[in-house]
Amino acid sequence: xxxxxxxxxxxxxxxxxxxxxAEILDVATQEFARLGxxxxxxxxxxxxxxxxxxxxxxYFGGKExxxxxxxxxxxxxxxxxxxxxxxxxxxxxxxxxxLAELTFDHHEQHPxxxxxxxxxxxxxxxxxxxxxxLGRIGSPALDVIRRILAxxxxxxxxxxxxxxxxxxxxxxxxxxFRVANRHTFGALFGRDLVAPEQREHYRAMLxxxxxxxxxxxxxxx
Amino acid sequence: xxxxxxxxxxxxxxxxxxxxxAEILDVATQEFARLGxxxxxxxxxxxxxxxxxxxxxxYFGGKExxxxxxxxxxxxxxxxxxxxxxxxxxxxxxxxxxLAELTFDHHEQHPxxxxxxxxxxxxxxxxxxxxxxLGRIGSPALDVIRRILAxxxxxxxxxxxxxxxxxxxxxxxxxxFRVANRHTFGALFGRDLVAPEQREHYRAMLxxxxxxxxxxxxxxx
DNA sequence: TCGCTAATGTACGAACTAGTACGTTAGCTA
DNA sequence: TAGCTAACGTACTAGTTCGTACATTAGCGA
Numbered sequence: 185x186x187x188x189x190x191x192x193x194x195x196x197x198x199x200x201x202x203x204x205x206a207e208i209l210d211v212a213t214q215e216f217a218r219l220g221x222x223x224x225x226x227x228x229x230x231x232x233x234x235x236x237x238x239x240x241x242x243y244f245g246g247k248e249x250x251x252x253x254x255x256x257x258x259x260x261x262x263x264x265x266x267x268x269x270x271x272x273x274x275x276x277x278x279x280x281x282x283l284a285e286l287t288f289d290h291h292e293q294h295p296x297x298x299x300x301x302x303x304x305x306x307x308x309x310x311x312x313x314x315x316x317x318l319g320r321i322g323s324p325a326l327d328v329i330r331r332i333l334a335x336x337x338x339x340x341x342x343x344x345x346x347x348x349x350x351x352x353x354x355x356x357x358x359x360x361f362r363v364a365n366r367h368t369f370g371a372l373f374g375r376d377l378v379a380p381e382q383r384e385h386y387r388a389m390l391x392x393x394x395x396x397x398x399x400x401x402x403x404x405x
Numbered sequence: 406x407x408x409x410x411x412x413x414x415x416x417x418x419x420x421x422x423x424x425x426x427a428e429i430l431d432v433a434t435q436e437f438a439r440l441g442x443x444x445x446x447x448x449x450x451x452x453x454x455x456x457x458x459x460x461x462x463x464y465f466g467g468k469e470x471x472x473x474x475x476x477x478x479x480x481x482x483x484x485x486x487x488x489x490x491x492x493x494x495x496x497x498x499x500x501x502x503x504l505a506e507l508t509f510d511h512h513e514q515h516p517x518x519x520x521x522x523x524x525x526x527x528x529x530x531x532x533x534x535x536x537x538x539l540g541r542i543g544s545p546a547l548d549v550i551r552r553i554l555a556x557x558x559x560x561x562x563x564x565x566x567x568x569x570x571x572x573x574x575x576x577x578x579x580x581x582f583r584v585a586n587r588h589t590f591g592a593l594f595g596r597d598l599v600a601p602e603q604r605e606h607y608r609a610m611l612x613x614x615x616x617x618x619x620x621x622x623x624x625x626x
Numbered sequence: 627t628c629g630c631t632a633a634t635g636t637a638c639g640a641a642c643t644a645g646t647a648c649g650t651t652a653g654c655t656a
Numbered sequence: 657t658a659g660c661t662a663a664c665g666t667a668c669t670a671g672t673t674c675g676t677a678c679a680t681t682a683g684c685g686a
Contacts, residue, residue: 199633199682220527222443226674236635241675243633301589302523306441309588323593349594350610357582358575365581367530368522372544373570389571393618400617420652420663447644457665462645464663 204235205243212240213254217296220303221251252311255304258297259321265290266324276336280398281391283328284355288387291359292378298363326352342398354397358390425456426464433461434475438517441524442472473532476525477539479518486511487545497557501619502612504549505576509608512580513599519584547573563619575618579611 211232215224226247230237244250269286271279291298304311312318329348336342362377370376377386432453436445447468451458465471490507492500512519525532533539550569557563583598591597598607 201633204633220441220443220524222441223527225672227672235633237675238635239633247674299527301586302527303441305586305588306444306520306523306527309592312589312592318593321593326594349596350607352594353582353590353598354579354610354614356586357579360582360586361574361578364585365522365526365577367526368533369574371530371533372539372542373547373573375570377574386571389575392621392623393575393614396617396621397614400613400621402613422663425663446642448642456663458645459665460663468644 201243204233204239207233207235208240208243208250209254209257212250213258213296213300216251216254216303217299221247221307226250248311252315255300255311256315256317258294258300259318262290262294262297263321263324266328269325269328272328272331276332276339276341277395277399279332280329280336280351281395283325283332284391284394285387287325287355288359288390291356291363292383295363298360301360302364323352336398343400343402346398351394351398355390355394358393362386422464425454425460428454429456429461429464429471430475430478433471434479434517434521437472437475437524438520442468442528447471469532473536476521476532477536479515479521480539480542483511483515483518484542484545487549490546490549493549493552497553497560497562498616498620500553501550501557501572502616504546504553505612505615506608508546508576509580509611512577512584513604516584519581522581523585544573557619564621564623567619572615572619576611576615579614583607 208229212224212229215229215232218224224247226237226240229250230240233239240247240250244253269283271282271286274282326348329351333342333346333348333351337345366376366378376382429450433445433450436450436453439445445468447458447461450471451461454460461468461471465474490504492503492507495503547569550572554563554567554569554572558566587597587599597603
């Protein structure tokens with residue numbers, strides 16, 4: 185408990201507003217993702233920080249606003265990743281498959297984000313609704329999908345009109361379910377959807393599914 | 406607040422253990438689904454019942470066990486619905502499409518159940534793991550899928566070996582996502598996945614997707 | 627270098643919340 | 657019909673939890 189714990193401050197600064205805020209957000213993200221909004225404790229978040237509870241209220245205002253800030257940062261990270269998507273040099277079929285795979289990878293790599301989204305849905309997305317930032321964040325991935333779909337339809341590779349938002353929902357649903365429902369699915373069906381040895385299998389399955397859907401001859405029904 | 410509130414008891418009974426338990430489970434289901442496990446309040450559940458908090462502890466033992474009981478009943482309802490599945494008189498393609506549609510309908514009709522499953526996943530499925538009942542409940546739908554897949558593969562309609570559990574995951578993921586992530590998806594993309602006028606569209610989309618996947622010629626990749 | 631303010635820490639309180647001790651009664655059964 | 661027990665109600669408590677009043681200080685700018 186002595187200052188020996190602290191291994192010679194890298195910055196030479198004790199007071200660093202930006203770092204304090206970032207550290208609070210880091211811990212809060214973990215705690216909210218682990219325990220849900222109501223399950224997480226402000227005191228516990230503070231305790232796992234190098235600062236105190238007072239700072240949470242100083243910088244964020246309260247538990248509710250802290251959760252909103254956590255969501256905002258999590259979505260920002262995802263949108264930034266989407267902006268780095270580079271698949272449009274591929275032919276439409278390969279491009280969509282690649283996009284699906286990258287979505288798959290991103291979901292797998294960010295289970296905390298998936299959990300936060302689940303939690304936010306339990307609460308009716310009220311924090312997103314109340315956030316200006318999240319209202320106008322958009323989705324670069326959607327634009328990419330839109331362009332690939334247009335190219336695919338023009339070339340005749342893709343059958344008829346598929347909506348970009350719908351395709352995004354289709355891809356996301358599989359990726360999301362696999363991570364979000366991992367526990368109940370595993371407990372009930374004895375299969376771990378996120379087991380490393382199944383990873384390639386499910387990744388290919390998603391790609392096959394999406395491509396099959398886009399390239400199938402539609403029968404009348 | 407007088408006894409006039411109560412419109413002449415139908416049963417002529419004041420004490421009815423079964424009805425009391427059922428009423429507690431009904432209200433608890435609503436409250437847990439609405440607010441999450443930690444968000445729900447035992448006092449509030451009791452208040453919305455014709456009985457008192459004491460009875461919750463008398464019959465269920467505590468909040469944790471009450472939630473487990475809620476889950477057990479919810480899963481029992483779903484399994485009973487699955488047992489009424491009657492699609493095997495159809496040809497494999499029609500049978501799978503019908504099964505997917507019934508799964509779609511069931512998810513739509515039981516949003517509370519979807520929310521409970523989301524909540525249980527936030528908590529690592531610990532209640533399912535701790536429940537004997539849920540451990541051996543099985544899934545009739547899975548057996549149906551298994552038989553249809555076998556028939557479809559034998560007749561050559563379905564390409565190669567698709568696992569029943571995987572197909573179940575594929576169908577469920579779309580149905581689940583549509584209901585569970587309705588709020589965040591709507592807030593971010595401006596589209597209500599559960600809007601009545603979109604219902605047929607998404608129902609057909611799911612069927613098309615699954616059939617396309619099962620009947621596609623697999624390319625090497 | 628002096629003072630001012632952003633940044634931080636401490637201690638506390640009011641309200642809530644799961645759970646329980648204790649008392650009561652309906653209505654079945656002998 | 658007497659009495660016994662499952663079923664039910666009331667009132668309370670111990671511990672928790674969000675939030676805040678008040679005190680302090682680092683370090684930048686004049």
